Amino acid sequence: MLLILLMILIDRFKHRLPIIQDLDLNKHLPYIKIIPVVVISLLLTGSTKAQQSQVKFDILKNDKSIGTLQIEKREVSPFTDYQLSSKIEASFIKKFRINASEKFRYKHDKLIYSFIERSINKKANAPKELVFKEDRYIIKDEGGKRILPKTKINYNLVLLYFNEPLDINSVYCDNQQVMVTVKDIGNNQYRVDFPDGASNIFHYRAGRCVQIDVYGKFFKVKLIKE
Numbered sequence: 001m002l003l004i005l006l007m008i009l010i011d012r013f014k015h016r017l018p019i020i021q022d023l024d025l026n027k028h029l030p031y032i033k034i035i036p037v038v039v040i041s042l043l044l045t046g047s048t049k050a051q052q053s054q055v056k057f058d059i060l061k062n063d064k065s066i067g068t069l070q071i072e073k074r075e076v077s078p079f080t081d082y083q084l085s086s087k088i089e090a091s092f093i094k095k096f097r098i099n100a101s102e103k104f105r106y107k108h109d110k111l112i113y114s115f116i117e118r119s120i121n122k123k124a125n126a127p128k129e130l131v132f133k134e135d136r137y138i139i140k141d142e143g144g145k146r147i148l149p150k151t152k153i154n155y156n157l158v159l160l161y162f163n164e165p166l167d168i169n170s171v172y173c174d175n176q177q178v179m180v181t182v183k184d185i186g187n188n189q190y191r192v193d194f195p196d197g198a199s200n201i202f203h204y205r206a207g208r209c210v211q212i213d214v215y216g217k218f219f220k221v222k223l224i225k226e
Helices: 002-013 025-047 157-162
Strands: 051-061 062-078 080-091 094-107 110-120 127-132 136-141 144-148 170-173 178-186 191-195 197-206 208-215 220-225
Touching: 051 080, 157 170, 157 191, 157 208
Parallel strands: none
Antiparallel strands: 051 062, 051 220, 062 080, 080 094, 094 110, 110 127, 127 136, 136 144, 170 178, 178 191, 191 197, 197 208, 208 220
């Protein structure tokens, strides 16, 4: 169809362009046939181009910066990938250096893979992995393999760092490997309580996350979007 349209256009306007007027279409037809292929290839390449975005938070303790958290989002249909990295250096009784690397993959808005790796003072914790395979989720950690009693996860915790959870009641916490409740506490703020006693309060402005208050058993830190 594109080739036919191209031929009609050349024939209609060749009197306006001398170079086209002198063109022997039959002689150059093999070359003309290549043009639609090239055009379609360019269009397909453009439509599958990756879309990337990034959020970065400064981690504060007592209004003093102790580290950063950065999340990169990359979309290449049908996948959406998230790469999280954080570095913290602070003193809670003694000095700690905490590094974290986390990866998440969604396919058609469904979580199909997650991987978490963390270290404290260069001592690595056992990684935690979630894989969707054969219509079920398989968890891999220091305890071995087991089946997660859930068939579909549409949201995990990393999504809260981007957009306000207007229609989200619960998310999957990859670190603790459980679903946690998202509570709307008003003023565009949402609270998430974890099984270990910690909690996060996410603050949003115009639908975007701008601050997270992190409450642990022995500490409190604040994440401010840069």
